Structure formats: C-alpha cells, structure tokens
Amino acid sequence: MCGIAGLFARGAHAQIDRDLLVRMRDRMVHRGPDGAGLWCDDGIGLAHRRLSVIDVAGSPQPMHSPDARATIVFNGEIYNYRALRSELAGLGHAFRTEGDTEVILAAWRQWGPDCLARFDGMFAFALYDRERRQLFLARDRFGVKPLFTALxxxxxxxxxxxxKGLLAHPALDRTIDPLAIEDYFAWGYVPDHRSMLAGVDKLPAGHYRIVEHGKPPHPPVCWYDISFEQRETMPAVDEAEALRAQLGTAVASRMVSDVPIGAFLSGGVDSSAVVALMADRASHPVTTCSIGFDVADLDETAHARLIAEQFGTAHHERIVDPAMFDRIDALAAMFDEPFADASALPTAAVCALAREHVTVALSGDGADEAFAGYRRHVFHAAEERARGALPLPLRRAVFGPLAALYPKADWAPRPLRAKTTLQSLALSGEEAYARSLGVMSPELRGRIFSPAMKRDLGGYRAEQPLIELMRNAPARSGLDRAQYADLKFWLPGDILTKVDRTSMAVSLEAREPLLDHHLVELAARLPETRRVSGGQGKLALKQAMEDTLPQQILYRPKQGFVLPIAQWFRSELKEAARAAARSERLLDTGWFDAAALSQLAEDHIVGRRDHARELWQLLMLEKSVSLLSNN
Known part of the structure; x- marks a missing residue:
C-alpha cells in the first residue's frame, strides 16, 4: 500500500519542479513510511511513498519496464499477480522482481487498457508510456483506492x-464548491462525482483516464460496471457451496503477505466469516482487533470475544468513550474533505490498535452492499412490493397527506415512527431510497441554508445524481437498483473512503475480501428472495456460513459500527454541539441561517429531536474548512 503523486505538463518538453513534487509526495508520508521514490523527465514527474507489504526488499517505485518504455507509480495490491506473471512469462516477458508492480507494467505492454479486466485487486496507478507520450491513470472496480486529479x-x-497531496501545489484553486456543501449535508460525505474544491476531481471507481501533451485531458472511461440483470437459481446446497468456495478463494488470496497480517473483528456476520475462513487457512492464531463502546446497547465486544474464542485468535480490544472526542482534529485531518460518518472515529481506533500488532488487516466491508445486508434494504424491498400494487399518482394522493399529518417522533419506539414510511410510499422507489440513504433531508437543508446559498445552488439537489444512477441501473428490481446505488455511490464515497483514510493514517493496509469482484458478481445474480426474505437481509451469505458460525452471530439484529453520539451530545459533549452550531468560521461563509443552526442544536440537547448526525456534520465541516483555509 502506498501513496502516489505526479505532474504532467501541457508541453512535452516542459521542466518539472522536482522540489514541488517532493512536497506533494511527502504530504502523504503516512501512506508509505518505508521508502520514497521520484522520477522526472521532460513534461512528466512521478512520485511514490511506499508501505512495504509484498517483495519487501525489492520493487522500488517509480518502476520502469525492462525496455524503459513505461514507468509506473502504483498504490494497492494485485492479488492474482502470480498467475498473471506466469501467463506473461509464457508470452515472452521477463521479470526482475518478485512483486506485483512489475506485473502491471508487463500487462500494460501486452494488453494496453484491456489489462485492467485481468487484475483481481485494489489499485490506483499512473503509468507513463514514453512511446505514446501518454499518461494512463486507472482505479479499481469498486474504488477501494483513491485518486484525486486537478487541471x-x-x-x-x-x-x-x-x-492533501494536491494542496501542496500553490497553483491549486482552493475555491469551495457550494454544490459539494449541498452534497455533504445530504450524504455526510462528498461523493465521488464531486470534490470539496471546485478545481479538483476524483477518478471514479472502475474508470481509467488518458492525458496527452498539448491536449485537454480525455474524460474518464468506464472499464467496469456491476450488473444485476441476470438471475442464477441454484439448489440451496449448490448455492451455499459456491458461495463458500468463492469466499474461501477471496480470503486466501488476500492473506498473501510478507509482513504480519490480522483482521478487524466486530462480532457481526461479515467480519466473523472472514476470521473463520482465515483461521481455517492460517498456520498460527489469527490476530484479531475489536473496538467497544461505553454504551452497552452499542457494544459488540462480547460477540467478538465469542468468535475469537471459537477460532482461537490472538484477540485485542479497546473501548471508545467521550474522551476520544479530543482526537477529532486528527480525524478531520485524515480526510481533508468533510466526512461525517461518525463510525470513522472507532474505525480509526481499531486501525490504530491493529497497527500495534500487524501491517495488514482484513475487513468485512462490502458484504452489506453486495448481499443486501442493511435494514434499509429490507424496508425498501417491502415498500417496493407496496409500490407495485398501487400507481404513483394514487400513492402520492393518499400517503403524501398522511405523512404530512403524522408527527415526527424520534423519541418513540421504532414501530411508532411511521412518518418516514408514509413519506417513502408517496415517492418513487428511487426518490424514497435516496431519502433513506441520506443524512439530512432536503427540507432541513432548506431551513439551515441561507438565501444566498440557495441562490448559489441554482435549484440543484444532492439526490438528483443518485436518482438518475438508479433509474439507469442495469437491474431488474427496486432492490437491485438500491444495491447498485450502494455499490456505485455509497460504498466508494463513504465506506471505502473511511477505511482507506483511517488505515493509511497509521500506515496499515486494509484489505476487503468480501469485495472480491467474482463474489460480488455471484451475489448480484442471486434471486431477490435469496438476498432479502422474511425480514432478513443477507440471507444467502448467512445460510452459507451456518455450518461455521454460531446462530446467535448469524441471526442477531444488525447493530452497525456507530458512535453513541446522540447520548454524548446531550451529556458530556452538549457544549461541543452548541459550539458547532454557533461556529463563526461556518457562519462567516454565508452558507447558513444562524438562528436555524442554533435551534437545531437546542432541539437535540433537550430531546425534542434527534439531530446527532447533523450536529456531527457541522462539527466535521468546521474542522475541514479550517484545514483547507490553512493549506
């Protein structure tokens, strides 16, 4: 795992500022503390920070092909590099190292951009082809590894x-994009189709991009997309066998490492499955790490211990409490852009704990998106059946007024909170799912934004790109479209961003075996009832692991890896909540209505509403704006 940076001049013979490129590279020293490399030629400069995991003594970067035609900087892992190396050797390619970077170079020489489809892994790389005078940038299928660009x-x-690597360049436009603020408050993060800064882009997951001297950069090209259009019905025994086999292959391929390796263990289905499969293949006890909370209803350490004992792991735990709030500045600095998924704090804690013992850790991320494991999937599937029974105009006429009349009762037991369901049934499936995925509703955003901010938005709503994505999805059902949106929108922007930044901040490589693309594609072909049925999500995966994991792990209610911030903002951290709502730095931007922000905080503190997530958003935005203004 590494950090990469580069400069590609418009003029083919322009000189690259080496000192500037070094500053860009070394802003990301945490991504690669084991080594640094730099290469410059006319019109091109590539830089690299290395975290040594495979071929520790070899494979320095930037790396050149044997004929010196191509040079690469690469962040990630190609898990099938040994099989590809053997195939390429049979085609006449010679190798000088034992790592995967050189395999990418040879694959490019052999197949050009088509090489990407042959890679099983997580990656973001930049490859300069001297003969074509082109820079080729690529990102893995699901966006595990990030890549920011700027013209x-x-x-x-x-x-x-x-x-932060781009922020080291003095010519970078630091103007904040108001559309990114709208996106951020809708989702809790800035999605991959936008950046916090107007002059910065993110290469989308499953895309590549070509840049040539003297020409505007070519637009990104999609080289991979997941499809839900096919169905594959198998006998239950064959389905479970196929899933277990692919799970085993995915875990085994991600256990290849020349440094110590372990796993995150929450005690949920996904991480428990990964640990079980690791234990079956390891020659020594698997190192596992868990984070608990000082609020009993959210603490899963007892479940994690159950799995650790069953599989004889070397287990380590740490408790998160309000005192960890002191680390929020460091947390914000990990992300650069505002990032308000509060589970980032315990994720950072478990990464720090893991780094004390290992250099690589396997996670259970990706299974909820691939197998429909979130509660919202269960609700959406049920709502879609209701939508199918009644036409939209009738639903709008009946459920819309009912939703308006029904009180919003955050304090009430879940069965009594019908307002959200009534609102959803009055909408199309895409509109409803966008609301369920969001953090702050359009109505609340409308209340907290100032008139000037609303003018700057020009009618744009953050939900629009997601709704369009779902409507154009290669899918057969509403659940398909919801999962497609999760894999294309939520996963790279939230989940994978969280894991990448928090792990890399402590120089830990995180690997996601449940995002093995063969496994995800198999899950996408399963009938809808094998994903969601009887109020259960992720059904096929759970049943495939029934011979391995305890029933109380497989079928207990999903908790999620979340902070007890609602309680904290009403007790130890209530003054921090007030301070976030009254931040001069935020109010000076002109984006907000000051009275609305103050009311939002007070409503939460006294218990009238649950605005914990919105207050966390304000807090993280204030920290991010401060960091950007000081860079």
Missing amino acids: LPGGTFAFASEL
Whole structure:
C-alpha cells in the first residue's frame, strides 16, 4: 500500500519542479513510511511513498519496464499477480522482481487498457508510456483506492492519492464548491462525482483516464460496471457451496503477505466469516482487533470475544468513550474533505490498535452492499412490493397527506415512527431510497441554508445524481437498483473512503475480501428472495456460513459500527454541539441561517429531536474548512 503523486505538463518538453513534487509526495508520508521514490523527465514527474507489504526488499517505485518504455507509480495490491506473471512469462516477458508492480507494467505492454479486466485487486496507478507520450491513470472496480486529479492554470495535470497531496501545489484553486456543501449535508460525505474544491476531481471507481501533451485531458472511461440483470437459481446446497468456495478463494488470496497480517473483528456476520475462513487457512492464531463502546446497547465486544474464542485468535480490544472526542482534529485531518460518518472515529481506533500488532488487516466491508445486508434494504424491498400494487399518482394522493399529518417522533419506539414510511410510499422507489440513504433531508437543508446559498445552488439537489444512477441501473428490481446505488455511490464515497483514510493514517493496509469482484458478481445474480426474505437481509451469505458460525452471530439484529453520539451530545459533549452550531468560521461563509443552526442544536440537547448526525456534520465541516483555509 502506498501513496502516489505526479505532474504532467501541457508541453512535452516542459521542466518539472522536482522540489514541488517532493512536497506533494511527502504530504502523504503516512501512506508509505518505508521508502520514497521520484522520477522526472521532460513534461512528466512521478512520485511514490511506499508501505512495504509484498517483495519487501525489492520493487522500488517509480518502476520502469525492462525496455524503459513505461514507468509506473502504483498504490494497492494485485492479488492474482502470480498467475498473471506466469501467463506473461509464457508470452515472452521477463521479470526482475518478485512483486506485483512489475506485473502491471508487463500487462500494460501486452494488453494496453484491456489489462485492467485481468487484475483481481485494489489499485490506483499512473503509468507513463514514453512511446505514446501518454499518461494512463486507472482505479479499481469498486474504488477501494483513491485518486484525486486537478487541471492547474497553464495546463499542468496533477494527481495524488489524497487531496492533501494536491494542496501542496500553490497553483491549486482552493475555491469551495457550494454544490459539494449541498452534497455533504445530504450524504455526510462528498461523493465521488464531486470534490470539496471546485478545481479538483476524483477518478471514479472502475474508470481509467488518458492525458496527452498539448491536449485537454480525455474524460474518464468506464472499464467496469456491476450488473444485476441476470438471475442464477441454484439448489440451496449448490448455492451455499459456491458461495463458500468463492469466499474461501477471496480470503486466501488476500492473506498473501510478507509482513504480519490480522483482521478487524466486530462480532457481526461479515467480519466473523472472514476470521473463520482465515483461521481455517492460517498456520498460527489469527490476530484479531475489536473496538467497544461505553454504551452497552452499542457494544459488540462480547460477540467478538465469542468468535475469537471459537477460532482461537490472538484477540485485542479497546473501548471508545467521550474522551476520544479530543482526537477529532486528527480525524478531520485524515480526510481533508468533510466526512461525517461518525463510525470513522472507532474505525480509526481499531486501525490504530491493529497497527500495534500487524501491517495488514482484513475487513468485512462490502458484504452489506453486495448481499443486501442493511435494514434499509429490507424496508425498501417491502415498500417496493407496496409500490407495485398501487400507481404513483394514487400513492402520492393518499400517503403524501398522511405523512404530512403524522408527527415526527424520534423519541418513540421504532414501530411508532411511521412518518418516514408514509413519506417513502408517496415517492418513487428511487426518490424514497435516496431519502433513506441520506443524512439530512432536503427540507432541513432548506431551513439551515441561507438565501444566498440557495441562490448559489441554482435549484440543484444532492439526490438528483443518485436518482438518475438508479433509474439507469442495469437491474431488474427496486432492490437491485438500491444495491447498485450502494455499490456505485455509497460504498466508494463513504465506506471505502473511511477505511482507506483511517488505515493509511497509521500506515496499515486494509484489505476487503468480501469485495472480491467474482463474489460480488455471484451475489448480484442471486434471486431477490435469496438476498432479502422474511425480514432478513443477507440471507444467502448467512445460510452459507451456518455450518461455521454460531446462530446467535448469524441471526442477531444488525447493530452497525456507530458512535453513541446522540447520548454524548446531550451529556458530556452538549457544549461541543452548541459550539458547532454557533461556529463563526461556518457562519462567516454565508452558507447558513444562524438562528436555524442554533435551534437545531437546542432541539437535540433537550430531546425534542434527534439531530446527532447533523450536529456531527457541522462539527466535521468546521474542522475541514479550517484545514483547507490553512493549506
């Protein structure tokens, strides 16, 4: 795992500022503390920070092909590199190292952009082809590894693994995009189709991009997309066998490492499955790490211990409490852009704990998106059946007024909170799912934004890109479209961003075996009832693991890896909540209505509403704006 950066000049013979490129590279030293590399030629400069995991003694970067035609900087892992190396050797390619970077170079020489479809892994890389005078940038299928780009004044094209690498360049436009603020408050993060800064882009997951001297950068090209259009019905025994086999293959391929390796263990189905499969293949006890909370209803350490004892792991635990709030500045600095998924704090804690013992850790991320494991999937599937029975005009006429009349009762037991369901049934499936995925409703955003901010938005709503994505999805049902949106929108923007930044901040490589693309594609072909049925999500995966994991792990209610911030903001951290709502730095931007923000905080503190997530958003935005203004 590494950090990469580069400059590609508009002029083919322009000189690259080596000192500037070093500063861009070394802003990301946490991504690669084991080594640094730099290569510059006319019109091109590539830089690299290395975290040594495979071929520790070899494979320095930037790396050149044997014929010196191509040079690469690469962040990630190609898990099937040994099989590809053997195939390429049979085609006449010679290898000088034992790592996967050189395999990418040879694959490019052999197949060009088509090489991407042959890679099983997580990656973001930049490859300069001297013969074609082209820079080729690529990102893995699901966006595990990030890549930020910017076209600078004068035509220089810059890229880096993190925004902080680009921020080291003095020519970067630091104007904050108001549409990114709208997106951020809708989703709790800035999605991959946008950046916090107007002059910065993110290469989308499953895309590549070509840049040539003297020409505007080519638009990104999609090289991979997941499809839900096919169905594959198998006998239950065959389905379970196929899933277990692919799960085993995915875990085994991600256990290849020349440094110590372990796993995150929450005690949920996904991480428990990964640990079980690791234990079956390891020659020594698997190192596992868990985070607990000082609020009993959210603490899963007892479940994690159950799995640790069953599979004889070397288990480590740490408790998160309000005192960890002191680390919020460091947390914000990991992300550069505002990031308000509060589970980032315990994720950072478990990464720090893991790094004390290992250099690589396997996670259970990706299974909820692939197998429909979120509660929202269960609700959406049920609502879609109701939508199918009644036409939209009738639903709008009946459920819309009912939703308006029904009180919003955050304090009430879940069965009594019918307002959200009534609102959903009055909408199309895409509109309803966008609401269920969001953090702050359009109505609340309308209340907290100032008139000037609303003018700057020009009628744009953050839900629009997601709704369009779902409507154009290669899918057969509403559940298909919801999962497609999760894999294309939510997963790279939230889940994978969270894991990448928090793990890389402590120089830990995180690997996601449940995002093995063969496994995800198999899950996408399963009948809808094998994903959601009887109020259960992720059904096929759970049944495939019944011979391995305890029933109380497989079928207990999903908790999620969340902070007890609602309680904290009404007790130990209530003054922090007030301070976030009254932040001069935020109010000076002109984006907000000051009275509305203050009311939002007070409503939460006294218990009238649950605005914990919105207050966390304000807090993280204030920290991010401060960081960006000081860079």
